[in-house]
Amino acid sequence: MVDAHFPGNGVAVADQPEDTGATLEICGRYDNDKHRMMDILIAVQEQNRWISPAAMETIAKATGLTRIEVEGVATFYSFFSQEPRGAVTIRICDDIVDRFAGLAEAVRAFETELGISVGQTSADGRFSLEYTPCIGMCDQAPAAMINDVVVTRLTPQKARAIARALLDGERPEELISAQFDLLSPYERAIAAVDNNIRHAGDVLLGPVPQDDGLRKAGYLRPEQIIAAVEASGLRGCGGAGFTTGAKWRFAAAEKDTRRFVFCNADEGEPGTFKDRVLLTERPDLMIEGMTIAARAVGAREGLIYLRGEYAYLREHLQSVIDARRARGVLGPDIMARQGFDFDIRIQMGAGAYICGEEGALISSCEGLPGEPKTRPPFPVNRGYLGHPTVVNNVETFCHVARILDRGAEWFHAMGTEGSHGTKLFSVSGDCLNPGIYELQYGLSIRELLSMVSGEDAAAVLVGGPSGTMIARDSFHRKLTFDDLATGGAVVVFNGSRNILEIVEYYMSFFVHESCGYCTPCRVGNVFLQKAIQKFRKGHADASDIEYLRTLSSTIIETSRCGLGMTSPNPILSTLENFPLVYSATTKTSEDGMKATFDIQSAIDGARSIAKRRSYIYDRDFGK
Ligand SMILES: Cc1cc2nc3c(=O)[nH]c(=O)nc-3n(C[C@H](O)[C@H](O)[C@H](O)COP(=O)(O)O)c2cc1C
Numbered sequence: 001m002v003d004a005h006f007p008g009n010g011v012a013v014a015d016q017p018e019d020t021g022a023t024l025e026i027c028g029r030y031d032n033d034k035h036r037m038m039d040i041l042i043a044v045q046e047q048n049r050w051i052s053p054a055a056m057e058t059i060a061k062a063t064g065l066t067r068i069e070v071e072g073v074a075t076f077y078s079f080f081s082q083e084p085r086g087a088v089t090i091r092i093c094d095d096i097v098d099r100f101a102g103l104a105e106a107v108r109a110f111e112t113e114l115g116i117s118v119g120q121t122s123a124d125g126r127f128s129l130e131y132t133p134c135i136g137m138c139d140q141a142p143a144a145m146i147n148d149v150v151v152t153r154l155t156p157q158k159a160r161a162i163a164r165a166l167l168d169g170e171r172p173e174e175l176i177s178a179q180f181d182l183l184s185p186y187e188r189a190i191a192a193v194d195n196n197i198r199h200a201g202d203v204l205l206g207p208v209p210q211d212d213g214l215r216k217a218g219y220l221r222p223e224q225i226i227a228a229v230e231a232s233g234l235r236g237c238g239g240a241g242f243t244t245g246a247k248w249r250f251a252a253a254e255k256d257t258r259r260f261v262f263c264n265a266d267e268g269e270p271g272t273f274k275d276r277v278l279l280t281e282r283p284d285l286m287i288e289g290m291t292i293a294a295r296a297v298g299a300r301e302g303l304i305y306l307r308g309e310y311a312y313l314r315e316h317l318q319s320v321i322d323a324r325r326a327r328g329v330l331g332p333d334i335m336a337r338q339g340f341d342f343d344i345r346i347q348m349g350a351g352a353y354i355c356g357e358e359g360a361l362i363s364s365c366e367g368l369p370g371e372p373k374t375r376p377p378f379p380v381n382r383g384y385l386g387h388p389t390v391v392n393n394v395e396t397f398c399h400v401a402r403i404l405d406r407g408a409e410w411f412h413a414m415g416t417e418g419s420h421g422t423k424l425f426s427v428s429g430d431c432l433n434p435g436i437y438e439l440q441y442g443l444s445i446r447e448l449l450s451m452v453s454g455e456d457a458a459a460v461l462v463g464g465p466s467g468t469m470i471a472r473d474s475f476h477r478k479l480t481f482d483d484l485a486t487g488g489a490v491v492v493f494n495g496s497r498n499i500l501e502i503v504e505y506y507m508s509f510f511v512h513e514s515c516g517y518c519t520p521c522r523v524g525n526v527f528l529q530k531a532i533q534k535f536r537k538g539h540a541d542a543s544d545i546e547y548l549r550t551l552s553s554t555i556i557e558t559s560r561c562g563l564g565m566t567s568p569n570p571i572l573s574t575l576e577n578f579p580l581v582y583s584a585t586t587k588t589s590e591d592g593m594k595a596t597f598d599i600q601s602a603i604d605g606a607r608s609i610a611k612r613r614s615y616i617y618d619r620d621f622g623k
């Protein structure tokens, strides 16, 4: 079979006429259904390597939409391109953890070997090189995606070898294993990416029996299942920590003939990669939890929204879904119980962090740009296609299956008051043992740092950029919903890291990922990023600190969704916990008034944290 990614004829794709028949065939594959727009565009992008105006026209006619509507979706997602991309597209993760792990040298090696710079496509159309935000591989950074294949722990040598192999015509899959085609879907997944499970707890990563939770749920009425989940104290693991049982109760109470259960596998928060490991190692448990949720709320249809960056896991997940159907634990009459019907499909994302927000996720599944929806109504009341929809995180569903098996009391007894059970933490950055730690809630940051061998830490980011950055004097604080809440990301930074560089990177992430719907988020984050650049250059004065605070609160108060409501957090938490970093980089104000602190002595204390030599040094000698 000819690999669609390797046409090999050297003809520039833009010069080839639009293959209307092939585009129509793709639309037909999805019943010309406008709600399957994501699948249609993904397939067209893969086939043509771009979504041309002519293809948009064809898709619009087939699905009964206007060209503008199709274009609105095609231009929203970063994995769709409006100009031809290379047959092999290398997307290099430019997360701050990757940068600190030697990304720049690996990039240079790719550029030199392929003869193109980041942002370019080679003249023969074979290669594109680009940056992409966090691809969920911070524990094995620097990393990149080569089409759907993930390569990790990049060094200049490894990047050079990869580029040469590709130039010699090797398929990206062969970079993972020469035997790739002979491997099972699971073997392919673990050949590409390490799980790095460092600590297995009792709930998720220890031994887990197959379908015992579902079997027990089969004997319970929906109301009893919801009561058990409520009694366990389980709170959502996707970041917001909403009580899972309560969410299900709302959905079950809605009068509707159709309800949905969606699994949020969009894991895009920089520094988070725990769902990646569950999707690899516990997909059965996750789908078991979804099936239990379906019984509880009366849903027959479900969906796993898998981020485009995890496309390498798709085949593995599909094989698990197929096996479950064959075993009678998914599909009609589950476990031979008449009328217990539930089935799911995978919906791929296409490179948009905002689609992890549940309203945006639903929009994306409906074939729309991934924009959050106005709330209320909430998804549990009116979600996918207007029907009640339960959206839960991958880890939450896994917990549910274990709770139904072992009982609510067992789960409730673990952790702390208000934060029950265990949690997966994705730990990365400056520590010797990055990876996945399943721990009961309540551990202190200091205890965690000792487990991960990150005792040199000067700063720890808990909960990703939308979370909190804490300094050494707060390492006694605990990982609970009431103290340091996190969807799972813990990023460790040692004293040699530049705090303002980190903050600026995270602001650039939010600028890139804002869906653009609200002005404060779209524009305000750009201003915040520019203001941080001013501090980094040593051009800020004391009034800029006030500016940061005022603008941040405006963005938080006026944004429509959680992205805007948390995007100033990298600034606010470092202003609070690393005040010297800001004051040390602040110059005398324009009106001639001295700032109210002694810059030089402040610099001495803060320089080790901010890793700034003096501004004069940076200006004269470059950084
Ligand atoms: C910008 C943004 C991104 C989000 N990304 C994710 C994500 O990748 N995975 C996830 O489970 N929840 C994510 N959430 C939270 C979801 O909106 C939602 O609360 C969650 O999926 C509910 O599941 P849970 O109750 O099991 O946590 C995100 C929220 C926001 C505002």
Ligand code: SF4
Residues within 6 Å of the ligand: 354, 372, 513, 514, 515, 516, 517, 518, 519, 521, 522, 559, 560, 561, 562, 563, 564, 565
């Ligand atoms: S807050 Fe930002 S991401 Fe959320 S809807 Fe507004 S513009 Fe979009």
